[in-house]
Amino acid sequence: MTAMDNRIGCPICDAIYTLSPEQARGATRCRQCGYRLTLGRGAAIARVVGVSITNLALMSLVIFMPFLDLRAGTFHNRASVFDAILGFSEGIMVPLSIAVLGFILVLPLSRFLLLIYALGPVLMGWRNFPQAQLALRWSFLLKPWAMAEIFMVGVAVALVKLAGMATISVGPAFWAFAAVVALNVYKDTFMCRNTLWTAIDTNT
Amino acid sequence: MDGDRHEHIVTARAMGQVVCRSCGQISPMNQQRCARCGERLVSRDTHSLQKAWAWWLAGLIAYIPANLYPMLRTTQMFHTKESTIVGGVIELMHHHAYGIAGIVFFASVVIPVGKFLAIAYLAILTARAHRMDPHRLLWLYEIVEFIGRWSMIDVFVVAILTALVQFDVLATINPGIAAVCFALSVIFTMLAAQSFDSRRIWDQLRGPSVHD
Structure with missing residues (x-):
């Protein structure tokens, strides 16, 4: 079994390698296709769980605080992130509203919860929670569908479009959301599949 | 140019094995699901x-x-x-x-x-x-x-x-x-x-x- 444990396969091009424990702790790339087999980031689990908890707290701010505030003459409109989601809520566009809700709130939130659930026990020295493997696998699967950072670029474009016709001020939710996006990018640089899977696998 | 570098590369399929596309674990070819992460295993889709x-x-x-x-x-x-x-x-x-x-x-x-x-x-x-x-x-x-x-x-x-x-x-x-x-x-x-x-x-x- 130990001989098998040192081996790792490249999911992109199917090449297989034997990594010594020293190599597995460092950064390695597939020699054939260049895929990053291991990222070699120390304290990966603590950072992934820590950032996930922080982002969870920040996301609760995003949901309950005002996001943007628009003024044009005597007219005044305050919009939260939910208002942006409800933008498509008339008639035939309801499914799009649900999709936007998923892309910018539900899926990013789910990823944080899944990562805390799967890796929290490893960090605390507890036994794995039931289905921890399923939780970690889904946190990787959902990654392309969590689009919080794309939403923020969309916000920037919308603000420029409106800059001529109205005065816009940003609320606390805007800054909280910006922080979530930045922290999430930082967290993903620590998401070394090999490290995380080995940690869950060896935690009994 | 990369000719001789590629000579040492062995694919999992050539060894009769499957690489899990979710976690990178190597399993025998006939295994249905990855023992580590539970992903369905396919050598080639x-x-x-x-x-x-x-x-x-x-x-x-x-x-x-x-x-x-x-x-x-x-x-x-x-x-x-x-x-x-x-x-x-x-x-x-x-x-x-x-x-x-x-x-x-x-x-x-x-x-x-x-x-x-x-x-x-x-x-x-x-x-x-x-x-x-x-x-x-x-x-x-x-x-x-x-x-x-x-x-x-x-x-x-x-x-x-x-x-x-x-x-x-x-x-x-x-x-x-x-x-x-x-x-x-x-x-x-x-x-x-x-x-x-x-x-x-x-x-x-x-x-x-x-x-x-």
Whole structure:
């Protein structure tokens, strides 16, 4: 079994390698296709769980605080992130509203919860929670569908479009959301599949 | 140039084994699911091209109305103006917002069209043995996978504008049906890219193996 444990396969091009424990702790790339087999980031689990908890707290701010505030003459409109989601809520566009809700709130939130659930026990020295493997696998699967950072670029474009016709001020939710996006990018640089899977696998 | 470097590379399939695409664990060929993470194991996804083409076509079908129908309906002083994706870009250029016009044009026109071409190119090329540089092909595939989701920008812009600009008579912005078509097109092409089995790039370079 130990001989098998040192081996790792490249999911992109199917090449297989034997990594010594020293190599597995460092950064390695597939020699054939260049895929990053291991990222070699120390304290990966603590950072992934820590950032996930922080982002969870920040996301609760995003949901309950005002996001943007628009003024044009005597007219005044305050919009939260939910208002942006409800933008498509008339008639035939309801499914799009649900999709936007998923892309910018539900899926990013789910990823944080899944990562805390799967890796929290490893960090605390507890036994794995039931289905921890399923939780970690889904946190990787959902990654392309969590689009919080794309939403923020969309916000920037919308603000420029409106800059001529109205005065816009940003609320606390805007800054909280910006922080979530930045922290999430930082967290993903620590998401070394090999490290995380080995940690869950060896935690009994 | 990389000829001798590749001689030491052993694929899992040649060893009668399967690499888990979720966690990288190596299992025997006949095993159904990965013992470590529970992912379904397939040495090669034999239907990958069929699936990729199906999603590709669905994405293309959705992309046509996304460009023909209005994305935004702006009502100002009882006068309603409808603008399509390209119309919105042109309007931004009239306001001299060239940078933003560039971002929207890139996200809504260049990325989707480039993605259709790139996925079709990869699917046609890897349907049979090829002599292309696999690193180039992988680079193309990774760009498609990484950048494809950014097309969603325009859908989010419409959502935010709709939420913000609701001033009764003065000005209201409402989404047009093209927003739904465009979002569907982005989702379908993301699924097309995910269905493509990247291992084909190397398999087809070496030529098809005798036994699978």
